[in-house]
Amino acid sequence: MSRCIPAILVAFLALPSPVRAGDESPFPVEDTLKPKSITSVLVSPGGSRAAVVVRELLVEKEKSEALTHVHLAPADGTKRTIQLTRGDKSCDSPAWSSDGKRLLFVSDRSGKRNVFVIGADGGEAERVTDVQGAVSAAAFSPDGKTIAFVAADGKPEERERLEKEKDDARVVDSWFAYGRLYVVPAAAGADGKREARCLTKDLARHVSGSAFAWSPDGRSIVFSHARTPVVDDWPTADLSIVDVESGEIRGLAATGAAESSPVFSPDGIAIAFTISEDPVRWGGGSRIAIVAASGGTPRELAETWDGQPSILGFSSDGSRVFFDETRGTTIVVGAVPVDGGPAVEIGRAEAGSLGNVSMNSTGTHFGFTLEDGDVAPEANVSPTGRFAPLAVSEFNAGLPEHRIGRTETIRWKAPDGLDIEGLLTYPAGHEAGTKAPLLLVIHGGPAGVFRRSYLGSASPYPIGVFSANGFAVLRVNPRGSSGYGVAFRRANEADWGGRDFEDLMSGVDKVVAMGVADPERLGVMGWSYGGFMTSWVIGQTNRFKAASIGAAVTNLVSFNGTTDIPSFVPNYFLGEFWDRFETWVEHSPIFHVKNAKTRALIQHGESDDRVPVSQGYEIYTALKRRGVPVEMVVYPRAPHGPREPKQLLDAARRNVEFFEKHVKGIGEAAASPAGH
Numbered sequence: 001m002s003r004c005i006p007a008i009l010v011a012f013l014a015l016p017s018p019v020r021a022g023d024e025s026p027f028p029v030e031d032t033l034k035p036k037s038i039t040s041v042l043v044s045p046g047g048s049r050a051a052v053v054v055r056e057l058l059v060e061k062e063k064s065e066a067l068t069h070v071h072l073a074p075a076d077g078t079k080r081t082i083q084l085t086r087g088d089k090s091c092d093s094p095a096w097s098s099d100g101k102r103l104l105f106v107s108d109r110s111g112k113r114n115v116f117v118i119g120a121d122g123g124e125a126e127r128v129t130d131v132q133g134a135v136s137a138a139a140f141s142p143d144g145k146t147i148a149f150v151a152a153d154g155k156p157e158e159r160e161r162l163e164k165e166k167d168d169a170r171v172v173d174s175w176f177a178y179g180r181l182y183v184v185p186a187a188a189g190a191d192g193k194r195e196a197r198c199l200t201k202d203l204a205r206h207v208s209g210s211a212f213a214w215s216p217d218g219r220s221i222v223f224s225h226a227r228t229p230v231v232d233d234w235p236t237a238d239l240s241i242v243d244v245e246s247g248e249i250r251g252l253a254a255t256g257a258a259e260s261s262p263v264f265s266p267d268g269i270a271i272a273f274t275i276s277e278d279p280v281r282w283g284g285g286s287r288i289a290i291v292a293a294s295g296g297t298p299r300e301l302a303e304t305w306d307g308q309p310s311i312l313g314f315s316s317d318g319s320r321v322f323f324d325e326t327r328g329t330t331i332v333v334g335a336v337p338v339d340g341g342p343a344v345e346i347g348r349a350e351a352g353s354l355g356n357v358s359m360n361s362t363g364t365h366f367g368f369t370l371e372d373g374d375v376a377p378e379a380n381v382s383p384t385g386r387f388a389p390l391a392v393s394e395f396n397a398g399l400p401e402h403r404i405g406r407t408e409t410i411r412w413k414a415p416d417g418l419d420i421e422g423l424l425t426y427p428a429g430h431e432a433g434t435k436a437p438l439l440l441v442i443h444g445g446p447a448g449v450f451r452r453s454y455l456g457s458a459s460p461y462p463i464g465v466f467s468a469n470g471f472a473v474l475r476v477n478p479r480g481s482s483g484y485g486v487a488f489r490r491a492n493e494a495d496w497g498g499r500d501f502e503d504l505m506s507g508v509d510k511v512v513a514m515g516v517a518d519p520e521r522l523g524v525m526g527w528s529y530g531g532f533m534t535s536w537v538i539g540q541t542n543r544f545k546a547a548s549i550g551a552a553v554t555n556l557v558s559f560n561g562t563t564d565i566p567s568f569v570p571n572y573f574l575g576e577f578w579d580r581f582e583t584w585v586e587h588s589p590i591f592h593v594k595n596a597k598t599r600a601l602i603q604h605g606e607s608d609d610r611v612p613v614s615q616g617y618e619i620y621t622a623l624k625r626r627g628v629p630v631e632m633v634v635y636p637r638a639p640h641g642p643r644e645p646k647q648l649l650d651a652a653r654r655n656v657e658f659f660e661k662h663v664k665g666i667g668e669a670a671a672s673p674a675g676h
Helices: 009-014 029-033 157-164 231-236 463-468 486-490 499-513 529-540 556-560 568-572 581-586 589-595 614-626 645-664
Strands: 037-043 049-060 063-074 091-096 102-107 114-119 135-140 146-152 179-185 206-214 220-226 238-243 249-253 259-264 270-276 286-292 310-314 320-327 330-337 344-347 353-359 365-372 375-383 407-413 419-425 436-442 472-477 517-527 546-550 599-605 630-635
Touching: 029 463, 029 645, 037 091, 037 353, 037 375, 049 091, 049 375, 049 645, 063 091, 063 645, 091 135, 102 135, 114 135, 114 146, 146 206, 179 220, 220 231, 220 259, 238 259, 238 270, 249 270, 249 286, 259 310, 270 310, 286 320, 310 353, 320 353, 407 499, 419 463, 419 499, 436 499, 436 529, 436 645, 463 472, 463 645, 472 499, 499 517, 499 529, 517 529, 517 645, 529 546, 529 589, 546 645, 556 568, 556 581, 556 614, 589 614, 599 614, 599 645, 614 630, 630 645
Parallel strands: 135 206, 179 206, 206 259, 330 353, 436 472, 436 517, 517 546, 546 599, 599 630
Antiparallel strands: 037 049, 037 365, 049 063, 091 102, 102 114, 135 146, 146 179, 206 220, 220 238, 238 249, 259 270, 270 286, 310 320, 320 330, 330 344, 353 365, 365 375, 407 419, 419 472
16 A cells, blocks of 8 residues: 545635535535436337336425326327327337327226236326236237236245235245236226236246237247246246247257347247347346247357347338447447348447437337436437437436536556546536545446446435536446457456456546546445446545445355345356455455445435345454445345435445545545555
8 A cells, every 4th residue: 555645624614515415505405306317118009109218206294106198199290299108107118009099008996917008199097907916017019909018927826825924934946926927908898807827827927027028920829938927037947938829938059058039020020039148147248139930049149249149020110120339438229130240330429429219110210208317308210210309308407506517538558558438527626627526436237337428316335416516527338348349248257356446546647647537535325246346446445534335245255144145156257256265355345344444425225135235244344344435324124226216315324424425524524545
């Protein structure tokens, strides 16, 4: 460790006051709850309208929840949107009928998640399913007479009885709520009833969410299925096709790779799908493949830039398969020719990034969101033949105006010469030559990626608020990130905390060398893998004055025995801990805690199955016993990250106040670390 240079107290006099509820902050944390999220933009088959799913956060007295509803927007850019679904229960997952006259959606307004149908011109929605387990997705048949949907198994009656009687000891992995594929008539019979029919009742496999598609003639459905609903079983995904009338199921693609996201060609002869590497690698890649609907050997199409294409569908003439994919700090739309030609880029945002890309059933239009650091997301549409985004909504037009500093993409060389990229957000009103306190934010994954997204929305790390309050914020995409190709994504295998750590530190050095960052006022934070890396950082260097650790993996061995993805770390570290024990220990932050001196704030969800809260307690207890200033906040009910608006607000407010106090030194003198 190098020596420490004490903080310069004179600099504190010119800094703004700390952000607290009700104060005069240039960007109150509470305002991050006001932007509306747009989670889906689905253009009608004729291209004249788009179904837009809008999500807003509600905080009123005892209420702390998200509410989602379906809106309709003309695709002509007039932005005359109307709200199609209403009520205090969320409605989502819309799908158009082929004539564009009806939409279906999924809602728990009946007490359980079921499928409802509503006219595209409004009216009363009609419930068309009544199942025990929750519906995850649904779609009209091409003729609009039938609806296919996936619903989870309900609990067996005996299990329900034992739970009520509190005689409910359970054997781990003895029962799963399998997803099943059903069909149900779209219209009720003469008796006013509909009878749903399960097509996969005798298939001892889990039908995966929305991963199914109707054939153009409506006679069959192709679907993806895995061994169980357990998250860790995603690599076992295969494809099958079922005859709707007879219920006969035929295997279509079943290899050691994971096959998913099937779509039919317009003529029904071929099926496109994504196929992973074989064997499956968590940090690996996938490609788009084609297989005949009648069966045969799948044929892989050209590689895409990042090796993680998300299929949108076939072009209307069947010659290409459209997809979207992260490329650097943005999302692009691309296409791969079915004849094997190279992937081509179809379109991207001129500024900012696309998001939530979809394509209508006729292959004529894309729907998506557009956003940038200081531009809230809105729904857009574009023809598939010529990419030309047209905004069709203004759901966020009335947001309070806050100054968020500009964001630019910066690049530098890591110590080993690898090109690294990151997003630097300047303090609002930044003047050249002025050094600002810098916050390093580390993404999760490790195969996450920072894109040019809106910075004013709710988050435990409210970057817009940080910028408005005088911080510079650096978001690095170190090796291991998505967006830069398969080799880059694999470059941190068996090396978490190694060269990816160097990528992060060299990024901080870059911003310091630019004259933007004050090297004596640095903070670091991250959630999930970002929490792992933040825990790692404070065990390797004392250059940061404060660290916020969110849902961190801190002990690879104990994490692997408690997480819901126990194949994850062995896959990344190329072996089980009992075979590579020293490597696992060497790369666990908890075993470097004796070097830590940086003040820490730990935040963790109490109901986190991905990174159990015990991981947070391990680093909290170790730091506390070491005498390092540390505070831990646990969020009841929260899974892998707070979801309830009040908890999001609490996490954000604590982080803003934490870094105001301990990086800027406002409120009390900043804790001076032992080394720089």
